[in-house]
Every structure is written in structure tokens, then in C-alpha cells.
Amino acid sequence: MGPAALPEIAIHATMDISDTAQISRVRREHHMVNAPLHIITLVKWVPDAQLERRYNAEGRIDRSEGVLSELDEYPLEAALQIKEAAPDREIRVTALTMGPAGASTAAKKALQIGADDAYQLTDDDLIGADIWATSVALKAAVETVTGAAEFDSGEPEYLVLTGMASEEGESGALPAQLAERLGAHVVTYATGLDFEAERLVVTRSGGTESQRVAVTMPAVVSVTDQVNDPRYPNFKAIMAAKKKPLTRFTLADVGLQREHVEPKVRVVTTQARPPRTAGEIITDEGDAGVKIVEFLAKERLL
Amino acid sequence: MSNVLVFFDELGEALTPAQKELIAQAAALGEVHIAVAAYDGDPTPVLAVNGVQEVYLPEVSLPAPEVAIVDLLETSVAESGALVVLGSSTADATDALARLAVRLDTGLICGAGSISADLVVTKSELAGSYTTTSQLVSAATPAQPLVVTFKPNNIDPQRVATLVTDGEQPEVNVLPVRPSVGGVQIEERTAMEVSARPALAEARIVVAGGRGTDGDFTPLEELADELGAGLGASRAATDAGWIEHAAQVGQTGVTVSPQLYISAGISGAVHQRAGMQTAGTIVAINKDEDAQVFEIADFGVVGDLHEVIPQMIEELRRRKG
Numbered sequence: 001m002g003p004a005a006l007p008e009i010a011i012h013a014t015m016d017i018s019d020t021a022q023i024s025r026v027r028r029e030h031h032m033v034n035a036p037l038h039i040i041t042l043v044k045w046v047p048d049a050q051l052e053r054r055y056n057a058e059g060r061i062d063r064s065e066g067v068l069s070e071l072d073e074y075p076l077e078a079a080l081q082i083k084e085a086a087p088d089r090e091i092r093v094t095a096l097t098m099g100p101a102g103a104s105t106a107a108k109k110a111l112q113i114g115a116d117d118a119y120q121l122t123d124d125d126l127i128g129a130d131i132w133a134t135s136v137a138l139k140a141a142v143e144t145v146t147g148a149a150e151f152d153s154g155e156p157e158y159l160v161l162t163g164m165a166s167e168e169g170e171s172g173a174l175p176a177q178l179a180e181r182l183g184a185h186v187v188t189y190a191t192g193l194d195f196e197a198e199r200l201v202v203t204r205s206g207g208t209e210s211q212r213v214a215v216t217m218p219a220v221v222s223v224t225d226q227v228n229d230p231r232y233p234n235f236k237a238i239m240a241a242k243k244k245p246l247t248r249f250t251l252a253d254v255g256l257q258r259e260h261v262e263p264k265v266r267v268v269t270t271q272a273r274p275p276r277t278a279g280e281i282i283t284d285e286g287d288a289g290v291k292i293v294e295f296l297a298k299e300r301l302l
Numbered sequence: 303m304s305n306v307l308v309f310f311d312e313l314g315e316a317l318t319p320a321q322k323e324l325i326a327q328a329a330a331l332g333e334v335h336i337a338v339a340a341y342d343g344d345p346t347p348v349l350a351v352n353g354v355q356e357v358y359l360p361e362v363s364l365p366a367p368e369v370a371i372v373d374l375l376e377t378s379v380a381e382s383g384a385l386v387v388l389g390s391s392t393a394d395a396t397d398a399l400a401r402l403a404v405r406l407d408t409g410l411i412c413g414a415g416s417i418s419a420d421l422v423v424t425k426s427e428l429a430g431s432y433t434t435t436s437q438l439v440s441a442a443t444p445a446q447p448l449v450v451t452f453k454p455n456n457i458d459p460q461r462v463a464t465l466v467t468d469g470e471q472p473e474v475n476v477l478p479v480r481p482s483v484g485g486v487q488i489e490e491r492t493a494m495e496v497s498a499r500p501a502l503a504e505a506r507i508v509v510a511g512g513r514g515t516d517g518d519f520t521p522l523e524e525l526a527d528e529l530g531a532g533l534g535a536s537r538a539a540t541d542a543g544w545i546e547h548a549a550q551v552g553q554t555g556v557t558v559s560p561q562l563y564i565s566a567g568i569s570g571a572v573h574q575r576a577g578m579q580t581a582g583t584i585v586a587i588n589k590d591e592d593a594q595v596f597e598i599a600d601f602g603v604v605g606d607l608h609e610v611i612p613q614m615i616e617e618l619r620r621r622k623g
Contacts, residue, residue: 049553050572053428061428071554131410132403164554168428171412172393173400173451180372180404185485187367189393191547205494205548206366206394207312212490213367225554226547264409268422268435275431276579276598283591284605289613292585293621295601299583301507301562302529302618 034197036090036156037217038149039079040142042174043072043095043110045103046167053168059267060128061168063099068106071163073113073230074223079161080114081228082195090153092116094145098126098137104246111241112233118244119145123251130263131169135177137261140254142182157217159200164189164224172222179220187215191226304332307384307447309375311366311394312340317348319462319504320390320454326465327417327452328388329353335382336472337375339398340365352469356382360479366394367486372401374479379406381475384447386421391451399449408446409438415456421448429553429576454504455559494548497533502549505532507562508578510551512536514567514589514607517544521611522566528618534558534578536568552577566607570595587611 045066047053056062076095083091095110095118097103107118121141129137146158160182165172172188179186192203202213202221215221233241251257280295282288296302306328310321317325328334329352337358338345349357358378364371375398379387387402389395391413403410414425421444422437438448457465502508509526511519512535519533526533534551535544551558553576563581568574570586570593578584579598586599587607596602603610 049429049576053431055427055432055434059434131400131412132408135404167553169412170429171396171410171451173396173403173410173412176397176400177404177410180401185369186397186401187486188397201489204393206491207392208494208496210492210494211488214487214489216485262439264403264407264439265411265436266439268437270427271433273426273431273433276584278597279600279602281591281596281599281602281604284603284610287613288587288603288605289610289615290617292587292601292603292610292614293617295585296562297621299600301583302621 034089034153036092036151036153037082038146038151038156038158039082039091039093040145040158040160041072041075041079041093041095041110041115042138042160042162043076043097043106044069044163044166045097045099045106049167054272055270058128059270063102066102066105068109069163069167071165071167071225072106074225074227075161075163076110076113076115077228077230078193078223080231082193085195090151090156092149092151092156094119094149096138096141096145097121098134098141100127104248107246108241109233111244111246112238113231114233114237116244118246120246120248121250121254122248125251125258125261128263129261130265131171131173131177132264133261135174135181137251137254137256138174138178139181140256141249142178144249144254159217160184160220162220162222164222175220175222182218182220184218184220185215186220187213188222190221190223193221193223193227304385305382306331306334307375307378307382307387308334308336309387309389309395309399310336310338311371311389311392311398313338313345313348314342315348317351317466318501319459322462322466323454323457324388324390324452325351325354326457326462329465331386331417331419331421335378335384337378339363339368339371339374346471346474350469350471352467354469354472357472357474358382359474359476361476362480364479364481365488365491367397367488368481369401369486370479370482371398372405374477375399375402376405377477377479379447381477385444386417387447387449388417389451391453396451399451403449406446406449408449410449410451411436412451414450414452417450423448423450426559426580430559430580453557453559455506459506499526500530500532502532502534502551502556503558505558506560507531507564508534508551508558508560508581509564509566510534510536510568510578511539511545511566511607512568512574513538513542515539515544517542518608519545521608521615524615525564525611528615531564532558532560536574565595565599566611568595569593570598
């Protein structure tokens with residue numbers, strides 16, 4: 001093997017001479033792939049759908065009591081799974097909520113589930129915010145949060161994850177409005193997520209087709225309840241959450257004033273629908289199928 | 303009367319019932335202009351409807367989530383001089399219209415049921431427990447059009463048929479809008495199986511099954527076909543894999559508001575009810591007399607769906623027969 005070994009040594013020697021350049025190139029590539037990632041998960045404090053929900057006299061949804069929206073546990077779980085799948089990458093999961101004082105419950109629950117830190121935007125001028133005003137405020141909040149975060153391994157990319165819709169508003173329009181304002185890409189109603197080095201591949205259903213859509217950062221992505229099975233916080237996580245930072249800020253803290261968040265849409269009237277009442281209930285005695293058809297015929301539904 | 307811009311994120315070989323409804327909603331407000339994002343061939347013959355004056359198309363078809371759809375809409379608003387923009391409340395249409403509202407710096411109302419001539423929008427809120435009306439704050443002197451998405455099934459199909467009738471081919475404007483490059487890329491598209499049954503959200507009658515089917519949807523399918531109904535399911539049934547997820551009726555699935563909802567083997571917990579309690583008439587079949595669904599059923603049968611439904615089918619056939 002003597003003669004054959006010589007070229008190898010020669011190559012090695014060449015590498016030694018230029019090792020500084022080589023190593024710095026390798027580092028740069030490493031840095032490109034492993035740029036830190038800041039995942040902002042939007043979580044909302046909403047009236048409990050299991051209880052009676054109502055409008056108040058001002059034509060606004062009564063928000064005196066609430067819970068972390070169940071639909072917002074899915075983006076939080078998605079964020080934690082992305083982080084856990086990339087242990088060599090610096091990834092921070094921030095929970096961001098906007099709402100009245102009570103909304104800190106949602107932020108705290110997010111910390112218990114596993115977010116690294118949390119922010120709560122609270123301001124009386126946000127009461128009665130419509131979709132338009134909400135996306136104005138959240139855009140400023142996301143920029144403030146990403147601007148304040150410090151990362152050890154370089155300039156972070158950011159990804160905003162949201163639930164498919166808010167449980168009480170149900171419009172599902174916020175992710176697209178937020179993305180438009182942030183100048184970020186948007187993909188909504190994800191039923192599956194594959195996080196690759198520099199992009200996110202989303203499975204979703206678009207109208208009459210199933211799609212796989214690749215999106216690069218910065219991005220706003222909403223996820224459905226099909227995307228994962230959210231974890232429950234255990235005792236250890238609940239205790240650990242007490243030490244995690246929860247920052248409250250106001251409109252002024254994110255650089256906005258009242259006139260920036262005046263709603264474009266106002267609710268004129270609200271009318272509670274009379275609750276449905278039970279009709280005729282019979283026990284099948286062998287003729288219930290016929291009786292249903294008779295009922296449908298009587299109601300002119302056939 | 304004002305000009306109205308209607309947005310179709312995709313247009314097939316014929317207008318869907320929801321698209322006809324949108325045209326009907328628009329025609330009551332003024333001259334109808336239509337912007338179409340994704341299409342095959344020449345879409346104008348499909349849009350030859352009385353009241354439809356102008357159609358706006360991109361240079362090439364733009365399937366959602368293509369971001370250039372917002373450019374198409376923005377240009378179409380300018381071209382049409384519309385005072386209101388209407389679309390459906392599906393995910394893709396909502397995304398595009400939500401972005402449009404930011405670009406135009408205007409208000410957005412989602413999930414509407416109807417709109418009046420003075421642009422006051424009526425919608426159902428909090429899973430059907432409230433009805434609200436809302437409008438632009440600047441309604442008296444609107445600088446920008448109001449953007450509204452609609453849920454289907456708010457106008458009686460017979461009324462839609464009288465409002466949406468064949469007409470002249472509209473004038474077509476091809477706008478200089480092309481697909482964007484990078485950022486969001488569709489890598490794979492798979493057409494979903496199209497059921498011969500009516501689409502769930504648009505169906506006038508819905509037959510839905512849950513845990514009580516024990517995984518066998520055959521009797522429900524037969525009943526649905528006998529009634530010309532859409533087929534739905536509870537989350538328990540879709541999670542069990544007995545039927546595709548797209549069939550899920552409920553808060554996180556499809557919200558339906560049919561004339562008639564037949565619930566079979568579904569307990570009727572809050573999340574399910576949120577998706578169907580605005581139905582005109584509810585008929586429930588459940589073995590458990592304490593099932594919550596009986597609290598809201600107009601007609602309920604405590605019994606085994608595997609016996610009751612076949613008898614229903616037999617009786618329906620006998621009456622037709």
C-alpha cells in the first residue's frame with residue numbers, strides 16, 4: 001500500500017494549508033441550514049363553548065370568563081414537535097395572546113404545555129376589535145416579539161403558527177390578514193406538517209383537491225385539529241412553567257395608538273335565537289321508521 | 303344600485319349551487335361582475351347568466367393558495383368600481399378576500415347569511431345561538447368596498463333558480479396577472495374523490511351517522527340516496543376511520559344548515575351541535591334515551607338505527623312506488 005498512500009497524504013497536506021477557508025465555508029453552510037427559528041404561536045382566550053356564550057349590551061361577545069381555545073392547542077403542539085425534532089437547532093417557541101386581563105390564563109396554559117416564553121397584548125383600546133384591527137395589532141405584536149428575542153446562533157427566521165379559526169369568531173381570516181401585513185407567506189388549514197431544513201411542507205385540502213404545499217420562512221401557517229394530538233401538561237411541566245417569562249404589553253409598547261386599531265366593521269344588532277326545544281320523542285315499537293316518514297311527510301320535507 | 307364583484311376561486315364546467323347563490327345575492331344589489339382565479343379553457347359560457355356584465359380573468363389559471371389571486375382581486379375591484387365584494391366562506395376564498403381587505407384597507411365580514419341593499423350583513427354567530435347585523439363603520443360614506451364571505455344554503459334553491467337564469471355571454475377582461483414565483487409552491491395536487499351525493503355544506507337534506515353505526519354506514523348511504531341527501535358524520539366516526547374526515551359535521555368540520563338533518567347514532571355533544579343546530583328540522587335516532595341530541599330534535603326515536611333506517615327506506619320506496 002506504500003505508493004498508493006502518498007497521494008492521500010498530499011491531499012491532506014493541501015487541506016491543511018487552506019483549512020481556515022474550508023472550515024469557514026463549512027460553518028457558513030451549517031449556519032444556513034441551522035439558522036435559529038423563532039416560532040410564534042398565537043393563542044386565544046375564548047368563552048368556553050361547553051357553556052352558554054352570549055353577547056353583551058354593547059354588541060360584543062361577553063369575555064368575562066374563558067379558556068385557552070381548544071383549537072389553539074394544535075399549533076402549540078405543532079411548534080413543540082418541530083422544536084423537539086431538531087435538537088441541534090436553536091428553536092424558541094413563544095406563545096402570543098391578545099385579549100383582556102383574563103387572557104393571561106391562556107398564556108400561562110401555553111407555558112405549561114411547553115412554550116418557552118409568552119406575551120400578552122392587553123389594551124382597552126382593543127375592546128371591540130374586528131378582524132382588521134386584530135391583524136393590525138397582532139402584526140405589531142409579532143414584530144415586537146421577534147425584534148426583542150435574542151438568539152445565540154445567528155439571525156433567526158420566524159414562523160407564526162395559528163389554529164384553524166378562533167372558536168367564537170370562526171372566520172379563519174386572521175392568518176391571511178396577518179401574513180399580508182407582515183409580508184410573510186401564508187398557508188392555511190394544514191392537516192400535516194413536515195419541517196425541512198429551510199422550508200415547511202404542508203398537507204392541506206384545497207377545495208376539491210388534496211395538496212402538498214412548500215412554504216419558506218417567514219410564514220404564517222394555520223393548522224386544523226387533524227394535524228396532531230396535543231399533549232397535556234404534566235405536574236413537572238406545570239411547575240416549570242412558573243419560572244418561564246410572561247410579558248404583558250400595551251398598544252403603546254408595540255408602537256400603536258388608538259386610531260391605528262379603530263375597527264372597520266361594527267355590529268349593529270345582536271339577537272339571541274330562541275333555544276331549540278325538544279319535540280316529540282317516541283320509543284321504537286317496531287314501527288318507528290314508518291313514523292319518521294309520516295312526520296317528514298306531514299312537515300312537507302319529502 | 304351599485305356594482306358588485308363576485309369572487310370564484312375556481313370555476314368548473316357548471317356553476318355549483320353555492321356559486322349560483324352568490325350570484326343571486328349579488329344580483330339583488332346591482333350589476334354583477336365576476337373575478338375567476340382558477341379555470342380550464344374558456345369559462346365564459348358557464349357565466350352567461352342574466353345580470354352578469356363583466357368577467358375578470360388572470361392570464362393563466364391561478365389555483366389557490368396562489369398569492370397572485372389577491373392581485374387579480376385588487377385589479378378587478380379597480381376595474382369594476384364595485385362597492386361590495388362577495389365570495390364564499392371556504393378556506394381558499396377567505397384567504398384571498400382577507401388579504402384583499404388589508405390591501406384595500408377595508409372591513410371584512412365572514413360567514414354571512416344575507417346582505418341588504420344598504421349593505422347591512424346578517425349572520426349567524428356563536429354556533430347559531432345568535433343572529434347579528436353588522437356594517438362598515440363608514441357605511442354612510444364608504445371609501446372602499448365592503449368585503450363579505452357567505453355560507454351556502456341561505457337562499458331557497460327554487461328562488462335561486464328564478465334569480466339566476468341563462469343570459470348573454472358577459473364581457474371578458476383578461477388582466478395582466480401572472481402566478482408568483484417562490485415562497486409558496488404547490489408540489490403535489492391530488493383530486494379528491496367526488497361523491498355523486500350533494501356536497502355536505504350545500505345539501506338541503508343531510509343524513510349523519512356516529513358511533514351508533516358501529517362502523518357500518520351502508521344503511522345511512524342508502525337513506526341518503528333515497529332522499530337525495532348529503533352524507534355526514536360525527537367526529538367519533540371520522541376519527542375511527544369509518545368515513546372520510548371531510549364528512550365531519552361540527553365545530554371543527556363542516557357547518558351545515560339544511561332544511562332537514564337526520565342524526566343517527568350520534569350523542570349530540572356541544573361540538574357536534576355547533577355544526578348543525580341551525581338546521582330547519584332535526585330528526586334523531588339513538589339507542590340511548592338520554593342522548594343530548596334529543597334535547598334539540600323535532601322528532602326523536604329511541605331505537606336501533608339498524609332497524610329504524612331500513613324501515614324508513616322501505617316506507618319511502620313504498621310511497622314513491
